[in-house]
Amino acid sequence: MKNQLLIILALLLSTSFSFSQNGSIKGTIIDNTQTAIPGVNILIKNSTQGVQSDEDGAFEITNVADGDHILVVSYLGFKTKEIPFTISNNETKELDAIILYEGNEILAEVIVEGERRNKFSRKKTAYVAKLPLKDLENTQVYSTVTTDLLKSQVVTNFEDALKNAVGVEKLWSSTGRGGDGAGYYSLRGFSVQPQLVNGIPGLTNGTINAANIERIEVVKGPSATLFGSAVTSYGGLINVVTKKPYIGFGGELSFTSGTYGFNQVSGDFNTPLDKNNNIYFRLNTSYATEQSFQDAGFRKSFFVAPSLSYRVNNKLSFSFYGEISQAEQTNPMFLFLNRSAPTQANNLDELGYNYKLSFTSNELTLENPTQNYRVEMDYKLSDTWQSQTVLSKSSTSTKGYYSYLFDFGVLGNDTFSRFISKQNSNTQTTDIQQNFTGDFKLGSIRNRVVFGIDYFNSTQTNNSSGFAFYGNITPEGGSSGDNPFTPNVETDTYTLSAASVDAALASQGIANIKSKSHIYSAYISDVVNILPSLSAMVGLRLDVFDNEGDLANFEDDYDQTAFSPKFGILYQPILDKLSVFANYQNGFTNVAPALVGDPNAGPQTLQTFDPEQANQLEFGVKTNLFNNRLNASVSYYDIKVKDRVITDPASPFNKIQGGEVESSGFEIEVNASPIDGLNIRAGFSNNDSETTKSDNAEILNRRPLEAGPETLYNFWTSYEFQKGKLDGFGLGLGFNGASERFAINYASTGEFILPSYTVANASIFYQVKKYRISLKLNNAFNKEYYKGWSTITPQSPRAIYANLIYKF
Numbered sequence: 001m002k003n004q005l006l007i008i009l010a011l012l013l014s015t016s017f018s019f020s021q022n023g024s025i026k027g028t029i030i031d032n033t034q035t036a037i038p039g040v041n042i043l044i045k046n047s048t049q050g051v052q053s054d055e056d057g058a059f060e061i062t063n064v065a066d067g068d069h070i071l072v073v074s075y076l077g078f079k080t081k082e083i084p085f086t087i088s089n090n091e092t093k094e095l096d097a098i099i100l101y102e103g104n105e106i107l108a109e110v111i112v113e114g115e116r117r118n119k120f121s122r123k124k125t126a127y128v129a130k131l132p133l134k135d136l137e138n139t140q141v142y143s144t145v146t147t148d149l150l151k152s153q154v155v156t157n158f159e160d161a162l163k164n165a166v167g168v169e170k171l172w173s174s175t176g177r178g179g180d181g182a183g184y185y186s187l188r189g190f191s192v193q194p195q196l197v198n199g200i201p202g203l204t205n206g207t208i209n210a211a212n213i214e215r216i217e218v219v220k221g222p223s224a225t226l227f228g229s230a231v232t233s234y235g236g237l238i239n240v241v242t243k244k245p246y247i248g249f250g251g252e253l254s255f256t257s258g259t260y261g262f263n264q265v266s267g268d269f270n271t272p273l274d275k276n277n278n279i280y281f282r283l284n285t286s287y288a289t290e291q292s293f294q295d296a297g298f299r300k301s302f303f304v305a306p307s308l309s310y311r312v313n314n315k316l317s318f319s320f321y322g323e324i325s326q327a328e329q330t331n332p333m334f335l336f337l338n339r340s341a342p343t344q345a346n347n348l349d350e351l352g353y354n355y356k357l358s359f360t361s362n363e364l365t366l367e368n369p370t371q372n373y374r375v376e377m378d379y380k381l382s383d384t385w386q387s388q389t390v391l392s393k394s395s396t397s398t399k400g401y402y403s404y405l406f407d408f409g410v411l412g413n414d415t416f417s418r419f420i421s422k423q424n425s426n427t428q429t430t431d432i433q434q435n436f437t438g439d440f441k442l443g444s445i446r447n448r449v450v451f452g453i454d455y456f457n458s459t460q461t462n463n464s465s466g467f468a469f470y471g472n473i474t475p476e477g478g479s480s481g482d483n484p485f486t487p488n489v490e491t492d493t494y495t496l497s498a499a500s501v502d503a504a505l506a507s508q509g510i511a512n513i514k515s516k517s518h519i520y521s522a523y524i525s526d527v528v529n530i531l532p533s534l535s536a537m538v539g540l541r542l543d544v545f546d547n548e549g550d551l552a553n554f555e556d557d558y559d560q561t562a563f564s565p566k567f568g569i570l571y572q573p574i575l576d577k578l579s580v581f582a583n584y585q586n587g588f589t590n591v592a593p594a595l596v597g598d599p600n601a602g603p604q605t606l607q608t609f610d611p612e613q614a615n616q617l618e619f620g621v622k623t624n625l626f627n628n629r630l631n632a633s634v635s636y637y638d639i640k641v642k643d644r645v646i647t648d649p650a651s652p653f654n655k656i657q658g659g660e661v662e663s664s665g666f667e668i669e670v671n672a673s674p675i676d677g678l679n680i681r682a683g684f685s686n687n688d689s690e691t692t693k694s695d696n697a698e699i700l701n702r703r704p705l706e707a708g709p710e711t712l713y714n715f716w717t718s719y720e721f722q723k724g725k726l727d728g729f730g731l732g733l734g735f736n737g738a739s740e741r742f743a744i745n746y747a748s749t750g751e752f753i754l755p756s757y758t759v760a761n762a763s764i765f766y767q768v769k770k771y772r773i774s775l776k777l778n779n780a781f782n783k784e785y786y787k788g789w790s791t792i793t794p795q796s797p798r799a800i801y802a803n804l805i806y807k808f
Helices: 002-020 147-152 158-162 498-505
Strands: 023-031 041-044 050-052 058-064 067-074 081-087 092-094 098-100 142-146 168-172 184-187 190-192 213-220 236-242 250-258 262-272 279-291 298-311 316-330 365-380 385-406 416-442 445-462 468-473 513-531 534-550 558-574 578-589 594-596 605-607 612-625 630-647 655-672 678-693 711-720 729-738 741-746 750-754 757-767 771-778 791-794 799-807
Touching: 023 067, 023 081, 041 058, 050 058, 081 092, 081 098, 142 147, 147 213, 147 678, 147 711, 158 168, 158 213, 184 236, 190 236, 416 498, 468 498, 711 757
Parallel strands: 023 092, 023 098
Antiparallel strands: 023 058, 041 050, 041 067, 067 081, 142 213, 168 184, 184 190, 213 236, 250 262, 250 799, 262 279, 279 298, 298 316, 316 365, 365 385, 385 416, 416 445, 416 468, 445 513, 513 534, 534 558, 558 578, 578 612, 594 605, 612 630, 630 655, 655 678, 678 711, 711 729, 729 757, 741 750, 757 771, 771 799
């Protein structure tokens, strides 16, 4: 009996010992060029066990129980891979090299990123080339504003975020008015609005909420080949990348309070919805209020942004993104200068403007409800081909009072007349896109191809009132009621109240206009690796534009076809560290027909035109040195716009396509992390722009107003202590500025120049795993400065913000 008990006890101990000794699995992750990939996420499915690959692409997961398992291997920009394996007898299993094929960031929304060393740079994106392409491999230049940079600066609005993009300068603040109420920015000599959301057309008629921004990508130069003309300008495009689901459970709560009544509360929540971790849901929301630094004015906004990612299996996945926002604001203060006659004042000193006056009231507001939705299906056709189908819909409305102050030059004494309208308009867009992406070899030559077709529809409805005269003001604060367009001298008073404005608008007509346009497109782009260090990018787009115009007027209908080619070549003298590139890029604008011929000689005829064209030649250098501690780009560009419609010099009754604009310059961007904890962002740009051919003597041989300042510069550095008693503490400081700019620059008006400026900013913060506390000082030296585009708009004086973030 005693021997039997000893045998049973020995068996139990040996069984227990065997169960406590688990095995392990290890391997190496490489891409299809045999290059190791660090920072890859390797997880055992349906467990909490996981690691990231090291600098050599190697990994090992220990304490793996005996049995059958599935290894899930995922990394940003690559297709997720699932590998079944079995552990028996507590073995250490070493897998063959695991090859990840490049996929599409757009196709793989659920990601995990390790701690990045150079936090102000991003080496790779799938949106700029519609392919997962490293910056060093891309012949096009783009500037990325990362989420780490936004947090470092306690950014509370979209305009402040864009100050970090090299060569970008605000022209107009967001007005919220119908049709083009988003902000305007100058980029490489041309105006541009942010109209791309996650690589797809999206409406941003009001100000974009910074709380939902993952990053901003500013793509430089004409970009019509891949994105068409509806959302781009000749200077480039602005793509807003929003927050999306990620692996794991977590989120954060944030509260920011600051000067001029600024308060914002934000929430971010991410969670799996099933036990197999195939469905992830993320919800972002924010509510913000802010008063103006002037005597009147405010803005308040609310948004909620749900997003969902569902991986059905290793081949099929779906994602959904939505953003519902509501904003209300007063008119931003603009003084519109006369565009056809000289103003009495030639500069701000002569104008005598009291920048603390808004010339509005808090009763006169505009509301901008906006919705953006996107549904996407991704299917893995093979290891080398992927299908992506996207449907996006957007809607934005404008309701309320919009006014402007214009110097007509009639009354003298720098008198600006106010005209006001009650806006009631809506814009809706639909975009359907089908992309096929491939990564394959023909012989020894690697090809990364995207082929796509796209349908874009825009419908605009306008039921706004006409504009009514509503008094005059002078920049120093005077007012009068004399209508400059009547022979009598009136002395009426105009109260800035909704009831009084409604009474004045009662006699105005109401527009009843509904217009539509359609764009049908097909495009293809191929990145060809002739050698590992030598590649070329070739692309072509076909665009068919169908304009229905006002649905009640068939005479404004027209259609137009455009081709947009693109070519680039890139050589890496030091592979993955240094590249030299050159590109040719194209943009275009559809041109409406015009009536030509002498009306006294008989009926006029309708003449059609070719699309207006912009062509860019660019060359430069990009670096990724010292193990990603130094990313830099230096480039020179030359953009020529041709085929602008002008009056025929031989006949005032005829039109020809002979107008030309030239814009050239250089840009430098540096992102560096010389030591752990220290991050630096710096940029400098210079632009020379001129209208070289035109029938309009007012602008000929002059710098266009939309070109903004010739010189722009920005700098920001942040340092976080890594150890010791100050571990977690950090500080940041920087500045941004611009050279002087033309507010007016016409032959008959002369020049009105807004002065140059440099604005300094600083921050201090403390963070640990669960929370972060920050203080931010904007415009530290209280610099009085202005921006404008035939307008004068004062910018915010000194302001301080406090931010608290709790993470869970």
